[in-house]
Amino acid sequence: MSTFGDHFRVTTYGESHCRSVGCIVDGVPPGMELTEEDIQPQMTRRRPGQSNITTPRDEKDRVLIQSGTEFGVTLGTPIGMVVLNQDQRPKDYGNKTMDLYPRPSHADWTYLEKYGVKASSGGGRSSARETIGRVAAGAIAEKYLRLAYGVEIVAFTSSVGSCHLYPPTAAHPSPSTNPEFLSLLQSIDRKTVDNYLPVRCPDEAASKKMVDYISDFKEREDSIGGTVTCVIRNVPSGLGEPCFDKLEAKLAHAMLSIPATKGFEIGSGFGGCEVPGSIHNDAFVAAADSELPASVLESGAARSGVSRPRLTTKTNYSGGIQGGISNGAPIYFRVGFKPAATIGQEQRTATYDGGSEGVLAAKGRHDPCVVPRAVPIVEAMAALVVMDAVLAQQARHTAKSLLPPLKQTINSGMPAGNGVTEAAL
Template identity: 65%
Template sequence: MSTFGTLFRVTTYGESHCASVGAIVDGCPPGLQLSAEDVQVQLSRRRPGQSNLTTPRNEKDAVHIQSGIEHGVTLGTPIGLLVKNEDQRPHDYSETDLYPRPSHADYTYLQKYGVKASSGGGRSSARETIGRVAAGAIAERYLKEVYGVEIVAFVSSVGKVHLPATVAPPSLIPNDGNEDNDEAEDALSPEFRQLLATITREEVDKHPTRCPHLETGERMTKRILRAKDASDSIGGTVTCVIRNVPSGLGEPVFDKFEAKLGHAMLSIPATKAFEIGSGFRGTEVPGSRHNDAFVKKEDGSLGTATNWSGGVQGGITNGEDIYFRIGFKSPATISQAQATAQYDGTPGELAARGRHDPCVVPRAVPIVEAMAALVVMDQLLIQGARRSAAAGLPPVTTLPPTMVMPPQ
């Protein structure tokens, strides 16, 4: 469906070439200082036409707040967010009247609904994510002000060009031929630990690829431009860290925190993979190396010496940094001629027109941040409701102290 969340509910609407796209946000706490500028910051990071690495579609993506706010303060009622589609060229997609684009959603949407949008992919277009980003900016505003939560995503690979500090995929980890060798480096190298602890959006945005390592960013640029010059496309990965998330979030057993996070990330267009913490690499490490031992932190709280878990244990946040990675496939719409078939099965050749991203990951960064914010916000409200309900009960005195969390 088009609604995400339980207590902080976001419903997006609109197709790629209709009059407007946007969202309705229901469940935002009242009394939050909020302006259109607070939302616009992330929309401007997502908008097309930012560099020669993205689609040249010229959209301002200016947000118009329709409801739920007066005098710069949220009322607690539904917030309406609207962004107009201004640079529309539906005639660029006339070929899709005959041909379903290979690996795109033209065919599956038609099979699903029996009718489809005539241009640009309709709801399957990345234009739909505007509503998510706008809603995520609202959630982020609350999370930052009340809990100090920080969410930063960055491009960690494009094609085979990888950010050096990130964990290599299993296929790239050297194999010494000894399958009984259980030695392994920590999933978080010292460089990666430092990156996750200190990376800022300002650093990420210094390079058009949104890779925080400038030398690697230049290599990524060359790879994207090579795909663009060949009328082709290329995929990549986005890594995200969420800092200062309170412990105790997540709803076992089916709505574990990482399950909701995976749901959110895999709902983003063009995603094909999600891993949290040590991910697939953790399958190659024995428990004696993989377990995160508990230690007493400087502030007296309990924490972990390592973070193979990625900040989530048993589906519940443990207070450590949450980090995860998402894989985005190469965009399906390319201008290179492809042998394919028409809807009636007649063989033919399709060279798509229109304006398309040769690589989606630079613009996907704020979308990933937005969906992460929506997950954290919703889980905080759910946990807050549980604690508020429990607060009205008398203290528990019939259980051993080790079984009851002390009052906070």
């Protein structure tokens, strides 16, 4: 479907070459200052035409808020946002050859099988242009999370093809055991990431290597994939639901819904499978006393009793989530993107009816590597997941707060140092 979320619900609309794309966002808390200026920075980071290694399609992607705010303040009603398509060229796709042949690795054939009809221009709903609505909605979620809890979400390019920011080694099969990587997760911010345009890999040597690598594929009218790493800091503990709606499951769902994604790993990921449990287990230790960020201290969340967890973990191979529920440590994960399906080289394919084979040279403008522009999309989807989990947990805590307190039970409000009573056992 085109709707994501249970409490913070986002519905996107639009095809790659129609008049506009956008979204409806339901569940936005009332009373938050919000204008297009809060949303546009992420739209600009996602837009095409950013460099000579991205698609040359010239879209400014200016977002307009259509509803849900008055005098720059959210009303609690659905927020509608629209972005006009200004440089669409459906004629690039409207030719006899492309009407006969499905493009290799595109959704042309599967959409036709599902609906019995498909958009003739671009990828329709399967196009990454659909993600504009996600990024716009994610910017709203991010602002609330930042003001209420001090949440920070930062993503960056961690590999392009065989070029890695932190290549796997025998000593560090997963970056999660590499002190340099862990230090980066604690300090990295978007301004630093964007200092390494056009690939958004926060290392000068690795960034240059990746640019050259992508440029080589572009010159050969080919494409290449890569990975994006994302970290979410200052996440409240207790987010996520048991069993089927675990927080990492929701994150995986969100990330794998992004066009061109092929893999998701959280914390130590697949590299952690090579580490014994005696090393991999995250030991609990007392959390150091620290104040909430200034933005949180000034917010209603702080006045409602939001505090740092009393415990933290000595290591963070779990990636900030245990049992499907956030433990207060930074959440970090990696998303894999395949090479862009549209390339300039001729490729063999078959007609839609399977009657004959032929050669298709795809037209249209495309990215030789989608990874740099995927960075803000990953951030947006992470924000939507955390926002949805926050609203669910807020509802649970509010409902609990209206009941008389229980005695002799383990609860998050007990003073530090309390033991477990026999009654609780």
